[in-house]
Amino acid sequence: MALGKDYATQECSIARALEVVGERWTLLVVRDAIYGVRRYNDFLVHLGIPRAVLSARLKTLTEEGILDKRRYQEAPPRDEYVVTARGIALWPALRALALWGRENFQETQLRSFRHADCGTELGPYGECPACGTVVPVADVVLVPGPGLDPDPADPVSRALLKPKRLLEPLEIDPV
Amino acid sequence: MALGKDYATQECSIARALEVVGERWTLLVVRDAIYGVRRYNDFLVHLGIPRAVLSARLKTLTEEGILDKRRYQEAPPRDEYVVTARGIALWPALRALALWGRENFQETQLRSFRHADCGTELGPYGECPACGTVVPVADVVLVPGPGLDPDPADPVSRALLKPKRLLEPLEIDPV
DNA sequence: CAGCTTCGGTTCGGTCATTGAACCAACGTG
DNA sequence: CACGTTGGTTCAATGACCGAACCGAAGCTG
Numbered sequence: 001m002a003l004g005k006d007y008a009t010q011e012c013s014i015a016r017a018l019e020v021v022g023e024r025w026t027l028l029v030v031r032d033a034i035y036g037v038r039r040y041n042d043f044l045v046h047l048g049i050p051r052a053v054l055s056a057r058l059k060t061l062t063e064e065g066i067l068d069k070r071r072y073q074e075a076p077p078r079d080e081y082v083v084t085a086r087g088i089a090l091w092p093a094l095r096a097l098a099l100w101g102r103e104n105f106q107e108t109q110l111r112s113f114r115h116a117d118c119g120t121e122l123g124p125y126g127e128c129p130a131c132g133t134v135v136p137v138a139d140v141v142l143v144p145g146p147g148l149d150p151d152p153a154d155p156v157s158r159a160l161l162k163p164k165r166l167l168e169p170l171e172i173d174p175v
Numbered sequence: 176m177a178l179g180k181d182y183a184t185q186e187c188s189i190a191r192a193l194e195v196v197g198e199r200w201t202l203l204v205v206r207d208a209i210y211g212v213r214r215y216n217d218f219l220v221h222l223g224i225p226r227a228v229l230s231a232r233l234k235t236l237t238e239e240g241i242l243d244k245r246r247y248q249e250a251p252p253r254d255e256y257v258v259t260a261r262g263i264a265l266w267p268a269l270r271a272l273a274l275w276g277r278e279n280f281q282e283t284q285l286r287s288f289r290h291a292d293c294g295t296e297l298g299p300y301g302e303c304p305a306c307g308t309v310v311p312v313a314d315v316v317l318v319p320g321p322g323l324d325p326d327p328a329d330p331v332s333r334a335l336l337k338p339k340r341l342l343e344p345l346e347i348d349p350v
Numbered sequence: 351c352a353g354c355t356t357c358g359g360t361t362c363g364g365t366c367a368t369t370g371a372a373c374c375a376a377c378g379t380g
Numbered sequence: 381c382a383c384g385t386t387g388g389t390t391c392a393a394t395g396a397c398c399g400a401a402c403c404g405a406a407g408c409t410g
Contacts, residue, residue, distance in 0.1 A: 007203070010222070011285050011323060011332075014206050014269055017276030024197065024368075028182070031189050040387050047185070050369050055388065065279075076377040078386070086279055092299070093275060094189055096268035101192030104240075104261055110186050124267070125300045125309060134300060148186060157186075199397075215358050225398050230359060251406040253357070 020064050021090065025049050027097075029057050030090055033067060033083035035142060036170040037156055040081075046156035066090070083167070091137045091166075095126055108147025116141045116165060140166045195239050196265065200224050202272075204232050205265055208242060208258035210317060211345040212331055215256075221331035241265070258342070266312045266341075270301055283322025291316045291340060315341045 007015035021027050028047055037043055044054055058081055061067040066087040072080045095113065102109065112121050115128040116139045123129045142164045150157035155172045164170070182190035196202050203222055212218055219229055233256055236242040241262040247255045270288065277284065287296050290303040291314045298304045317339045325332035330347045339345070 010203065011325070012203075012206070013273040013276035013281060013285060015203060015276075016280050017272045018202060020276075020280065022199065022202070027193060027197070028185065028187075028190060031187070041385085044387090050371095051388070052370090052390080053368065056367095076386075089275055089279065093268055093271035096271050097192040098188040100264055100268060101188035101190075101195075104264065105191050105195065106188060110188060125302070127300070150186070216356085219358090225400095226359070227361080227399095228397065251357075 017093075020060075021066075023057070025053055026057055026061065027090075027094065029054070029061060030066060030083065030087055031094055032156070033081060033087060034091060034094070034137065034166055035156075035160070036164065036166070036168050038080040038082055038169055039172075040079075042156050042170065042172060043081075045154050061087070088137050088167070092126055095122070099124060106147075109145040110147050111145050111160075112143050114141045114143050114163075115139060137166050142166060192268075195235075196241075198232070200228055201232055201236065202265075202269065204229070204236060205241060205258065205262055206269055207331070208256060208262060209266060209269070209312065209341055210331075210335070211339065211341070211343050213255040213257055213344055214347075215254075217331050217345065217347060218256075220329050236262070263312050263342070267301060270297070274299060281322075284320040285322050286320050286335075287318050289316045289318050289338075290314060312341050317341060 007019055010016075021030065025047065028049075029043060032043055032046060037046060040054070040058070043049070043058075044051060047054070049057075058067065058069070062069045062081070064086075065084055067081040068084050069079050069081055072078055098113075114121050115131060115135050118128065118130050119141075120128050120130040122135060122140065125134070127134045142160065144161055144163070148161070150161060152158065156170060159170045159172055181194050185191075196205065200222065203224075204218060207218055207221060212221060215229070215233070218224070218233075219226060222229070224232075233242065233244070237244045237256065239261075240259055242256040243259050244254050244256055247253055273288075289296050290306060290310050293303065293305050294316075295303050295305040297310060297315065300309070302309045317335065319336055319338070323336070325336060327333065331345060334345045334347055
């Protein structure tokens, strides 16, 4: 967390986790990475985050092994940030937070998580009620809901208007 | 979150959840409340949090309906903060974070969550592998593990050296 | 009943993170 | 060779967090 002091007095796995992903914006960056966002500019526009903060978050997330920075083009040199297994392992926590936020603080349903095989919406523990199994992240589809009002200037929001399988890179079409 | 601007541009339940519980210390306060901490001074000592910050967090958590402030004694007037159903609903997210923190950033196991009925450690989705059912929070026992080195000056740490059922108020014995 | 302690705060000055805007550099394109 | 795109860094201002001090109500102690 690096704010004066960390949660050093806490002997607790939750505190340890929050030292890594508890700063402002961090979990939203991981969320976007799981949604398939990979490029600096897409994170920037979609999150509306200050550039300096985004740079800092990408740096620490890379250092902590949650994102992997990889060169995808040499000339001009361009890097992308791809979520690692350690980052994907945050998915249950993010899904639980999303469910809590939706049930307690939202009227309209913005998006839903569905099982790619059968289209059923995931249950509270990330399971598919129809198939009776826990659905791995790669088999989850993000489906837009009725309450959505996307920013037309944001290519990520536009790309998410179609159902989108998690982890796969987003296809950004230019404006 | 109230930091300059909130996550207003985000159309996302995760962002909405983080606006409520994403500030520094907030989730740790909720964690303690689920562990059974109820009194201002116990939060203060156990968390090592500045008093002003604790007051602010208790206030917003109460306003958001996550804690319930109730008078438990008239003379002298004393209030306690009891976690509500909305706060208890954060348990799956906290458990997922604890699992992630432990598996990725900790060597020794500090504590484990076990099914009160049979003593089995909970699985990754909060289920009891032996009984095959999802365990409600009230039936979870927090059991100290080998890596624990509690602060003897902290009554909450001392109380948690014995197995402790979640939600039940902590019995604080004076120094 | 004077003085000390406990509990649950508020106030305050200093520090540190976050913000938004500006700037920068490498490269490709017309 | 001007301009756009991408991926940053720098900087001043703002505001959250920090630790320490202070405060008030009530009880207990001698």
